Amino acid sequence: MNEFIKKLTPYLIKMRRHFHQYPEAAWTEYVTTASIAEELKQLDFNLYMGKEILKAEARMGMPSNQEIADNEKRAIAEGVSAEWMEKMAGAFTGIVAAYDTGRPGSHIAIRFDIDALPIKESAEAGHFPADEGFISKREGFMHACGHDGHAAIGLGVARFIHEFKQRLYGRFTLLFQPGEEGGRGAKPMVEQGLLDSADYFIGGHIGIHSLKVGEIAATATKFLASTKINASFYGKSAHAGLSPNEGRNALLAAAAASLHLNGITRHADGHTRINVGKLEAGSGRNIVADFARMEIETRGESTELNENYMVPEARRIIEASAALYDVKAEIEMVGTAPSEECSKEWVERIQESVDESTAIHRVIPELTMGASEDATYMMQRVKQQGGSATYMIFGTPLSAGHHHPRFDYDEAVLPIAVETIGRAVLKLQQ
Amino acid sequence: MNEFIKKLTPYLIKMRRHFHQYPEAAWTEYVTTASIAEELKQLDFNLYMGKEILKAEARMGMPSNQEIADNEKRAIAEGVSAEWMEKMAGAFTGIVAAYDTGRPGSHIAIRFDIDALPIKESAEAGHFPADEGFISKREGFMHACGHDGHAAIGLGVARFIHEFKQRLYGRFTLLFQPGEEGGRGAKPMVEQGLLDSADYFIGGHIGIHSLKVGEIAATATKFLASTKINASFYGKSAHAGLSPNEGRNALLAAAAASLHLNGITRHADGHTRINVGKLEAGSGRNIVADFARMEIETRGESTELNENYMVPEARRIIEASAALYDVKAEIEMVGTAPSEECSKEWVERIQESVDESTAIHRVIPELTMGASEDATYMMQRVKQQGGSATYMIFGTPLSAGHHHPRFDYDEAVLPIAVETIGRAVLKLQQ
């Protein structure tokens, strides 16, 4: 194992930096998916893409048709072949790699999320990707959550399976999932049935907490349930000087909604979150704004808190804010993730499996997640049918928090993650 | 005159519809300016463009360099010749046409504004430009204030001067002004000295009030003084689930500013206006927004009310809203127009000059404007140096208010406007 990992490391770093330069937001991961596909094609996997892996109607939070078309043009311009483009046409991004050993054994599903964020990456000196010349080539988009690393780790795990295939039993499914941000990609994969026969599920994230490289958490806890909501307000434009009273002001309705949403009362039963992350309203300064669009998310320590408290509160406030300014509100649910718990058995399993590692020197049994992850949909499905699921955290110092323009991590975490998953897989063969 | 106007009318309609299809917002009127230039070239005018007519540093509310470059590319793609592009390079749009009769007489300046608005035109049946096939070809932009008509009227007035030149004395300056919306284009023309020797100033607007075709106002009153303000808020992004408290929320600061600006107390001394017409904030739903941008305008019945009450109130509220959410505010003044009054003598002058018209059947001495117009800068300059200024309103029914996606007017107002100005010019020769 050590030898394999050592040889693999430059590849992981190369791929991570490649992905980092081509960040693509949810449902537009054309270049990313194609790069992964090209890599996987060289190994012994059956590849599945498009509608085979995503239930079309379960996809949420889709870009506009215009955005999809623009991104497809961009992907072609950036060199994605017609073969791959055809499979992904219409925002069916992501890829699934399956390998059947032919020997009886369990079915292990492992998930890697691959999307980036609409954040403008820092170009300042001292920001590692800037200094090293692999900063984002797409202004306004950035791998600010480490999914570039996740994609690279996935390719590493694929190589591990390929390399160790003689020692393995049963079946393997590697899910390179689009649209984790916004809770959009896991559900359509689950609903397509990809996890239906899985006995074990492994997911994970690099960073999150300020752990050191070599420290990992066997399980994560406190996944916040989350719902992603788009709200639009439609009013009536008017000349702001001549006839302001003839307008119905959608911008003010959205501003009011932002403040009042932000004031949803804290709940005694557990942590909740509310964020209006994006707001666009109005077309010009001397026109009463006739539209506004907001991107909102709610979270709760439990699915109950999120879905039965935060979401109804948000709905009521959006409607009432529209009424305040006599405009019309439209509410669309565009993403969601439940809360879920890891199966307890993984604590001992991971501790034992990495026992002989020289790189992994500390296994924390359970670490608070404190964020949302739609991997919970996959965990839920696997557990529902009697399987067992975990979600690990792979420690690395961070130069700035997740979703920050200067977010970065120590690439030494990449081989650690591949090794941890590899050793867990081997352990499951026993 | 009647014969001339009759012959001119199809040309006015043709040009108006042409301009309507190529709406261009302030400082990007490349196609519009070039079309005007092409028309004027055929007549006996000296043409002036670029830095000859606009004091560079007096221009306000400029688009970004990117937007300027994009629009220049667009203009070239739409067929504007290199000759014109060179003169306008860097957002120096607009054109001035001068004619000197060679005979002693007064200097008459006449102004036509030519910019459009960032409004998406209605494509519904019943909207005349849609029905007649001359709807905007630039999605998201529209001549929703009638400046397409103003440009056509300007060309009509140029033809009038050309046609009647034997009967005219003194000098004529026709100013095709960019950037009236936002109060951006008049000041740099005035500061370039274009009005410095003018004895008379004529400006005007079609529509405004629900007059009938054939009804005009000899003078307009109650121009609201106005200031255009851009406010930006800079906070700190953070993961909205993991560490919301580490963010500093620029979106909420802007939302608060919007509501509190809107609540600036009414003033006992006269009418005031406040509008936050555009707001953009944040990059994604799960990120605490680290920036927000707002486009604001204040107005006052007097320059005093606007500049000494509304603007300082707005400044204080923007700063305090930033303090509420611990973010940084930047305030930029991007446009302005004073209040001004027409010279009283024009009431009688216009009444007498149209006395023999068969088309103009009613002259209202004075009509309330109720909006802002940076023509007031030109009026101010001409009056300051002892000249006399008016701003007329040319009646036409409107299908929807100014700045509305279904704004339209009766094209019969176009020849009426040319005739009114023509007759006023003739009257001034006596």
Add this chain to the structure above:
Amino acid sequence: MNEFIKKLTPYLIKMRRHFHQYPEAAWTEYVTTASIAEELKQLDFNLYMGKEILKAEARMGMPSNQEIADNEKRAIAEGVSAEWMEKMAGAFTGIVAAYDTGRPGSHIAIRFDIDALPIKESAEAGHFPADEGFISKREGFMHACGHDGHAAIGLGVARFIHEFKQRLYGRFTLLFQPGEEGGRGAKPMVEQGLLDSADYFIGGHIGIHSLKVGEIAATATKFLASTKINASFYGKSAHAGLSPNEGRNALLAAAAASLHLNGITRHADGHTRINVGKLEAGSGRNIVADFARMEIETRGESTELNENYMVPEARRIIEASAALYDVKAEIEMVGTAPSEECSKEWVERIQESVDESTAIHRVIPELTMGASEDATYMMQRVKQQGGSATYMIFGTPLSAGHHHPRFDYDEAVLPIAVETIGRAVLKLQQ
């Protein structure tokens, strides 16, 4: 006349200072009414009080039964006799004095409002009533609008009629109206029919504008129509630490309503006003507030603007603010005044009538009121039945604006007002 006025002046000042010391808010003017009654008893008037002069069900904005009871106790403690108390029992304050000359002639109604405000008077040096020792004896209440002077002027006019009765014809009705503040007292007097046979109506106010003593306005214009609204919010209390989510927060609903009401868009057709003047919410800091009460007023340059724009906007905003916080709103209309115009004939009448005065040296034909006055109900009624009405302004410098804790005026305005009304009455005899 000059002799009469000269002799009257010390009496006017004495009475004004007396009223100033016993300020009583709307519907609690027991001491004030009784003092007026005592004075009038000495003259040749028939006095009317209680339900004779106020239609019970037309009274609006009543104090609570507890407040009425407390004030009646107070009035008795301050020496009001049982005779007067009986007539006023249940908040039927105010008094009407009628005099019939027995000679044919017109019926002239003259109105004086007598109520004070819930404002704490300044006790600082330099505040004239404090310096002169006639500051309010009721903490929290103050004659901050000059109605102490109006009551004194009314007594002066009564003495004038008494003194000049041999020269007078027709009938006179002096209305000492309760509850002008809040637009509460005029309507029940009008609906009781007191103005039904009046040919002329005279009302007026001291101060308002910064005129000098000796300057008066023959008519006032731009009475703002006004509506007085009470809004209550009912939520649910909860322990703010243990179970904040179980509460429904009426305080926040009221706070939201305050801000959003304040943001009602300005109207192109004329001036409007909105004020939330009083807000009380919640019972303790660690309890989610389960109630809130607000006192609101709207105004409009026209009755149309007030009643068809401001009031419906206010209603919608109050309801939507309740919805924002899931509480219940109750809206109560507690006062109202229409806009009205003075009859034009008074300009010449007043100018001629004061022609020989040595004290009144300037008559302004028309002065903008800019405030609301329920005298407009009386003006409306008199004009409706063919009569003629005016509302004059009696100039005096003010030490601070109306409704300010340091409000005061020059008492020299008191004889001026009596003289003006007296001369107008004499003029009407001709």
Add this chain to the structure above:
Amino acid sequence: MNEFIKKLTPYLIKMRRHFHQYPEAAWTEYVTTASIAEELKQLDFNLYMGKEILKAEARMGMPSNQEIADNEKRAIAEGVSAEWMEKMAGAFTGIVAAYDTGRPGSHIAIRFDIDALPIKESAEAGHFPADEGFISKREGFMHACGHDGHAAIGLGVARFIHEFKQRLYGRFTLLFQPGEEGGRGAKPMVEQGLLDSADYFIGGHIGIHSLKVGEIAATATKFLASTKINASFYGKSAHAGLSPNEGRNALLAAAAASLHLNGITRHADGHTRINVGKLEAGSGRNIVADFARMEIETRGESTELNENYMVPEARRIIEASAALYDVKAEIEMVGTAPSEECSKEWVERIQESVDESTAIHRVIPELTMGASEDATYMMQRVKQQGGSATYMIFGTPLSAGHHHPRFDYDEAVLPIAVETIGRAVLKLQQ
């Protein structure tokens, strides 16, 4: 023990109902304190009151002098003797009862809080105190948190010590604390040194969670640290119709502060709370409000979260809200409680001590408090000097949540609480 408790029960109920009828808010517990004093006088305790038990300058959140005077008058009217009134004069309420067995042993301090809340009690049928005729006799005040029970339990514990004195060693201090609501009374008792020699501290609360009678928690956890803040805004009054722009609106500043305070971002490190529980602003509807007063509290799961996050956020928001409306803010800290933890040893101690009880059938080791309690000041002091502290919860079903107008509990909890404390005391003798 069983016999003693059985005999004691009617007394507990009688006393609880007595206290319930005379609810008194913080620093005005004159009648309550006197009633306790009268009861204790009959037993073998030394009683301490006034400045002996409260460090004057450590008292926070005092009523106004007027309120203190009014309450002292009321207490005298309700029959409190001059002897007691003298000791309590100036809001020095509360009483401490000390008993020294004369035998060597530890010093046990037990605390009972006795204040009520400014809540209007429900008089509806079905509300037990209403049905049974012991509803509050002071409108607007109510024992809505169970401190009437705590006072009765304290008297029961006093009787227990009196009864069992032959079996006891060491010293006992019973603290009947005023002003727990608002975190006002514990600190001045602690700073007066009353806990300085205590080896053990016992506090507790009835209700809180929906436990059954007979269920108790040996320790409580998650006391929220809390700070109580008064904010005042001072603006400038003006006539809302005539000159609204001359006012500076304190009501709107307070409304803005309420909303923006309510929106203080949730913190990733733990639970926080914010409540604006009371707001009073303005004097009348047609006057721009020149003052506003707010009662606020912040809480945090840790003292750190409260004092270093919530309080500075609240300060900034209050100041910025004042700046929004150009008014002046004054901030006063009027109460505070740290977070604290119970000593772990009490879990086993309580479990063993009630082992033989027939009434107490379940001991929960640790229960989340979720609220604030200034008993934490006493716990902190005792632990700092090497002692050991607990805070127990005595289960009872509640008819409505704490601080609700229909709050009530099963009186069967009263003997349970006395028995629990009694058995713990006996256990400490071993």
